Amino acid sequence: MSEKVRVGFYALTSCYGCQLQMAMMDEILHLLDKAEIECWFMVERNSDEDREVDIAFIEGSVSTQEEIELVKKIREKARIVIAVGSCAVHGGVQSWDKDKEFNELWKTVYGDAHVKFEPKMAEPVEKYIKVDYKLYGCPPEKKDFLYALGTLLIGSWPEDIDYPVCVECRLRGNPCILIEKGEPCLGPITTAGCDARCPSYGIACIGCRGAVRDVAWFDSLALEFKKKGLTKEEILERMKIFNAYNPKLEEMVSKIFEEGE
Amino acid sequence: MYINGVIELRYVKLPKENTYEFLERLKEWGVLYAPVKISEKFYDFREIDDVRKIEFKYNRTIMPPKKFFFLPKEKIFEFSISKAEYNEAIENVEPFIVFGVHACDIFGLKIMDTIYLDELPDKYYKVRREKGIIIGISCVPDEHCFCNLRETDFADNGFDLFLHELPDGWLVRVGTPTGHRIVDKNIKLFEEVTTQDVCEFREFENKKNQMFKYHEDWGNLRYLLEMEMEHPMWDEQSELCLACGNCNLTCPTCRCYEVQDIPNLDGDTGARIRRWDSCQLRSHGLVAGNHNFRPTKKSRFMNRYLCKNSYNEKLGISYCVGCGRCTYFCPAEISFVENLRTILGLKDDSCPPEVAEEMPKRGFAYSSSMGGEE
Ligand code: SF4
Ligand code: SF4
Ligand code: SF4
Ligand code: SF4
Ligand code: SF4
Ligand code: SF4
Numbered sequence: 001m002s003e004k005v006r007v008g009f010y011a012l013t014s015c016y017g018c019q020l021q022m023a024m025m026d027e028i029l030h031l032l033d034k035a036e037i038e039c040w041f042m043v044e045r046n047s048d049e050d051r052e053v054d055i056a057f058i059e060g061s062v063s064t065q066e067e068i069e070l071v072k073k074i075r076e077k078a079r080i081v082i083a084v085g086s087c088a089v090h091g092g093v094q095s096w097d098k099d100k101e102f103n104e105l106w107k108t109v110y111g112d113a114h115v116k117f118e119p120k121m122a123e124p125v126e127k128y129i130k131v132d133y134k135l136y137g138c139p140p141e142k143k144d145f146l147y148a149l150g151t152l153l154i155g156s157w158p159e160d161i162d163y164p165v166c167v168e169c170r171l172r173g174n175p176c177i178l179i180e181k182g183e184p185c186l187g188p189i190t191t192a193g194c195d196a197r198c199p200s201y202g203i204a205c206i207g208c209r210g211a212v213r214d215v216a217w218f219d220s221l222a223l224e225f226k227k228k229g230l231t232k233e234e235i236l237e238r239m240k241i242f243n244a245y246n247p248k249l250e251e252m253v254s255k256i257f258e259e260g261e
Numbered sequence: 262m263y264i265n266g267v268i269e270l271r272y273v274k275l276p277k278e279n280t281y282e283f284l285e286r287l288k289e290w291g292v293l294y295a296p297v298k299i300s301e302k303f304y305d306f307r308e309i310d311d312v313r314k315i316e317f318k319y320n321r322t323i324m325p326p327k328k329f330f331f332l333p334k335e336k337i338f339e340f341s342i343s344k345a346e347y348n349e350a351i352e353n354v355e356p357f358i359v360f361g362v363h364a365c366d367i368f369g370l371k372i373m374d375t376i377y378l379d380e381l382p383d384k385y386y387k388v389r390r391e392k393g394i395i396i397g398i399s400c401v402p403d404e405h406c407f408c409n410l411r412e413t414d415f416a417d418n419g420f421d422l423f424l425h426e427l428p429d430g431w432l433v434r435v436g437t438p439t440g441h442r443i444v445d446k447n448i449k450l451f452e453e454v455t456t457q458d459v460c461e462f463r464e465f466e467n468k469k470n471q472m473f474k475y476h477e478d479w480g481n482l483r484y485l486l487e488m489e490m491e492h493p494m495w496d497e498q499s500e501l502c503l504a505c506g507n508c509n510l511t512c513p514t515c516r517c518y519e520v521q522d523i524p525n526l527d528g529d530t531g532a533r534i535r536r537w538d539s540c541q542l543r544s545h546g547l548v549a550g551n552h553n554f555r556p557t558k559k560s561r562f563m564n565r566y567l568c569k570n571s572y573n574e575k576l577g578i579s580y581c582v583g584c585g586r587c588t589y590f591c592p593a594e595i596s597f598v599e600n601l602r603t604i605l606g607l608k609d610d611s612c613p614p615e616v617a618e619e620m621p622k623r624g625f626a627y628s629s630s631m632g633g634e635e
Contacts, residue, residue, distance in 0.1 A: 176323075188503040
């Protein structure tokens, strides 16, 4: 590739953890020969949201009217749009309680304070624009970022991760805490890629990488949790932390409880 | 010791009091791995520093011993696109010993050999297999073991040494020239086998046989599986399945892997890696054009049952060696054995009136018509 690839990194409502994760990588220096950073306020002072780019990375959930306009603009100016992190991909942890009354949530967080923007419920980027590739996680893994970028740089298309955390948990030789201790581990329904980080420390996965595509069997796992004594509410609460926008979750979990014993 | 190239089995006794000394000396032959307790209930083969941590009475390891030869994840080569070349990444493998392998797992390795030494020779597997010393150990079944039904409960070969438990030590069978060398080099630790030891060995084996949960004939299992593709068990049980892959990833004879190219940021070089795969995962049946020849969870669930119960022609046994891992390590508590017994008609609710309408025309390993609605 002779011409440099134009890259942009844009932040919506988020904790900036994703950007920080990417910006801190030593490998990013290798990129400078290959890429032109058109917009990335964290690392490049001369950034401009209005420039055209080949690859746009978007972090954060869409949480204001302005952000709706921004993502639409990015989509128009970018050839490839990559949603980065749980907020952008699944709406993030801030969507956990999305089914509650918005005003009530707003009050809980901000009280009576006045803000300059028009707020709305946090939503995934995909709700407004087409997303071409997703980097899962809260924050995402450096290696996923490098893989996606590296693959695009050689003119190929990166593979989506379509298998659950359990696979990596097994490859690492961990004991299974769901079987052994009855911990409500979300590994079986969660997108792999973190090398089963939490179960490797004996901690149950809370699903920060989001449900794995169309192969997250919320129902089967809910049944297993039910057998271990969890209530429907507890199960929904846990599965929704990072999956509140999943269209199938509620229905699949409810099914288990309707069927009775 | 050699008669026309055949190694004569030799029997010696390792008295109990010499066990740890023997294990310590094994380290002279390479890195020693053996089963240890890794959590409240689970065991795994790990590198051994203190030989007293070795578990002689474990039920099963969460990772099968194939992990030493067919690595869970490995780099297979590095490539450069501009130079149009690739370099195999075979590392220099040092000799190592896997101590404490149960009979079922020895058969598991023999099955892996028929694939990765014979059928589809794999240098990464071969180089490790050549450097690995296998020492078997006798065991007794728990409720999940069914090696007796798979005829894999006693290994005649496939080990360098095999230790059979005696009340006061071990009856050691020597299986290879390496095994002979290990014994000869430590001959002072061994004694001759006595008539009493032979009696004890026989008694152990008889007792083991009686301890299995099931004593029944599974001879017609493959026929029945082919004819019972429509059995309600498939729907009911695959409904419970999490598609987590644990059953395949703990199985001593699953041999599928997935490869991925990981390019570097220079837009030129990179590496190809592979990792164990599972046919319970969506991508296993995915082919060009986004077509998936196992599009549903049910079809993927069935695939494992059919694959594991097919026949390894070379060894004359099924691909499943009856170790019980796929049940023991299934987070959804699905019992492979009980499901097979349903198909076999060994459980009450096992005989629905209707037989599969469409009989498979070829062996079930090729059946692409299994399916259901997603
Ligand atoms: S501990 Fe969790 S991630 Fe690991 S195998 Fe068990 S359920 Fe899966
Ligand atoms: S184990 Fe689960 S919660 Fe932990 S990092 Fe991985 S996906 Fe996130
Ligand atoms: S399946 Fe058989 S050989 Fe394997 S551990 Fe159980 S009793 Fe031992
Ligand atoms: S281990 Fe159990 S739940 Fe997981 S894929 Fe296998 S059968 Fe399904
Ligand atoms: S097809 Fe499935 S059951 Fe057969 S070897 Fe591969 S992963 Fe194992
Ligand atoms: S199919 Fe199950 S019982 Fe049979 S060898 Fe594999 S893990 Fe063991």
